[in-house]
Structure formats: structure tokens, C-alpha cells
Amino acid sequence: MSITLTRYLIEQQRTQGALPAELRLLLETVARACQHIAISVNKGALGEVLGSADTENVQGEVQKKLDIIANEVLIDANEWGGHLAAMASEEMDTIHPIPHRYPQGEYLLLFDPLDGSSNIDVNVSIGTIFSVLKKPNDDPNVIEPVSEQDFLQPGAQQVAAGYCIYGPQTTLALTVGRGVVMFTLDREQGVWLLTQENVQIPADTKEFAINMSNMRHWDTPVKRYVDECLQGKEGVRGKDFNMRWIASMVADVHRILMRGGIFMYPWDKREPHKPGKLRLMYEANPMGWLVEQAGGAATNGRQRILDIAPTELHQRVSVVLGSKNEVERVTAYHLEADKTSV
Numbered sequence: 001m002s003i004t005l006t007r008y009l010i011e012q013q014r015t016q017g018a019l020p021a022e023l024r025l026l027l028e029t030v031a032r033a034c035q036h037i038a039i040s041v042n043k044g045a046l047g048e049v050l051g052s053a054d055t056e057n058v059q060g061e062v063q064k065k066l067d068i069i070a071n072e073v074l075i076d077a078n079e080w081g082g083h084l085a086a087m088a089s090e091e092m093d094t095i096h097p098i099p100h101r102y103p104q105g106e107y108l109l110l111f112d113p114l115d116g117s118s119n120i121d122v123n124v125s126i127g128t129i130f131s132v133l134k135k136p137n138d139d140p141n142v143i144e145p146v147s148e149q150d151f152l153q154p155g156a157q158q159v160a161a162g163y164c165i166y167g168p169q170t171t172l173a174l175t176v177g178r179g180v181v182m183f184t185l186d187r188e189q190g191v192w193l194l195t196q197e198n199v200q201i202p203a204d205t206k207e208f209a210i211n212m213s214n215m216r217h218w219d220t221p222v223k224r225y226v227d228e229c230l231q232g233k234e235g236v237r238g239k240d241f242n243m244r245w246i247a248s249m250v251a252d253v254h255r256i257l258m259r260g261g262i263f264m265y266p267w268d269k270r271e272p273h274k275p276g277k278l279r280l281m282y283e284a285n286p287m288g289w290l291v292e293q294a295g296g297a298a299t300n301g302r303q304r305i306l307d308i309a310p311t312e313l314h315q316r317v318s319v320v321l322g323s324k325n326e327v328e329r330v331t332a333y334h335l336e337a338d339k340t341s342v
């Protein structure tokens, strides 16, 4: 008997007590929005959704038409249900509070509406990443208007996180802090069906993912790690490594959840004042939590990603995540290098 996302969430709510009704509604709404985005992604040129929108987001990146479409779909779907206080997105400079004409909820939703934008026009897997926080409420008698400050919570405070990958299959990966589950979209029925429970990342791996074209800009510990992988059987690691780089974090993380591996987007010398390329709040935090929930690890090279206290909504971060023993190795290389440079 196939288990739909709706049934899975209701059972979590009823028997596990792990899921408040409002959060269930929120997750169903996000999944429905991803179904809509999947339709646009699949239509491609037929839906006139490919190409650039000729606008820039707050990070100075040129937006693709699908970046904007996906952002609008997520906002339209989540505005009126009464489960949210506000949303934040890679594609919006500031937070998007729920308009006063709708009831307000206690959750905050953050998303990267379309991850892997450079792959849209070349028909390679892309995705949507999301993270859910609770709006802090110090005094229950006073309902304060929602602010950007409310979003600035460490990733360890997330109450749900996930992604949808638009690939050969459309798959939703989800955690509410009780492991990672995956649902595959059945297009004929229009429902998400449970296809994987208790996802586990093996602690060891022979596969690494990093954009090698940036090698000359890396810091010594990253160079050391990758050099040792490249030496293969003859080197200190004593085994051959394979490399993958899809340039969609969603697709690289999905592969790691399915068969292990390590993913790195480290700080590099191209833009030394930025801690990294990826964004903490709606890329690294949700992916970091999913990976930890599947038995892996996620650091910025020195510190657990989920422990970082954010200071800005669009803050960037260096990312090392995946198979536990490899992430610990890269982290140890950074800490060793810090000690010797003091």
C-alpha cells in the first residue's frame, strides 16, 4: 500500500506527536507549490520559462525567469493559509510579512526557490530548498510585528527542512527532526508517494564534489584534502576517489543522501571578504540539517553549520557536508592549519 505525503504527515501528527497541525499544513503547501514549479520546469521552452529575466537579486546575480516564477509560486501558495508570519527568499531583498488581510501564523518560511539556476537552460537537475523556523515570542500577551531579526536563528532551531529536486524524477526530501524521508511525485495521480524512509549516509566515501576550477583560489586545508584524494591508491588515503560536480547544490546533496560523498563550497580568494558563495539561511542550514539527520555532518570547515548564529538574512557561509568521516577530516585539516598559523 503506497503512503502519500498527506497520510505520512497526518500519521506523524497523530501517532508520533511530532508535528503540529499548522506545520503539517505548511509542509503540504510547500509540496504543492513544488508540484506547480515542477510543471513549469518540465514545460521548459514550451512554457516560455527559460532564459534570463534581465533583473538582479540582492546578491547581484542575474535572475532567470524560473527564479522569479518559482519565488512567486511559493509566495502565492503560502500567503493565505494562516500558518505563516513571514517568508524570506534568495530572490527577495527583505522579508515578506504575511499581508494583514490574511490570518497570521507562528512559522517563518525561508527558501531558495530555484537552486542551480545555471542548469535551467541546459536541462540539468535543479531544485527548491526550504527551511522552517518558529517566530520567537518572548511575551505571549503581546503580538509583535514580525521582523528580519526574528529570522536570525541558528540552524539548530529549524523545525522542518527539505528540498525538492526536479530531475529525471521529482523527489521531495524532508526532515522534521526524526530522520530523513523521501517522496516521489506520481504525475498521473498528482500525489507524492513515500519512496524512502530512514535515509542514511555512509560514514566513508570515495566520492568528492567541489568546483575544481577554483583550485588555485582555495585555502591550504582544502587544497591538502583534495590533493590527497587525487593521489588515489598510491597516496596517503590508499584508495582511488571519484569526482562529481553538478553545480546544483540540490542535486549534489541528493546524490550524497542516496549513496554518500562529500560536498564542499569553501571560502576562496576570489572574493576574500565573503565567507563563501552559498547562503546560510536557505541553503546551508536546511541541507546541513538533512545531512545530519541522515547520519552525516556539516561544517564551515571549523564549526558545525547549525551552530552558527546568523547576523544577516542573506549571509554567506563556507560549506563542507556529507559522509561523516570525510567532513571530520576536512574540519580537522582546517583546525590544524589554524593552530600552526598562530
Ligand code: AHG
Binding pocket: 061, 090, 112, 114, 115, 116, 117, 118, 211, 247, 248, 249, 250, 265, 277
Ligand atoms: P543558485 O542557483 O540558487 O544561485 O545556487 C547555485 C549554487 C549551488 O546550487 C551550486 O552548488 C553552486 O552555486 C554552483 O556554483 P559554481 O557555478 O560556482 O560551481
Ligand code: MN
Binding pocket: 112, 114, 115, 116, 249, 283
Ligand atoms: Mn541555491
Ligand code: MN
Binding pocket: 067, 090, 112, 113, 114, 115, 116, 117
Ligand atoms: Mn536560487
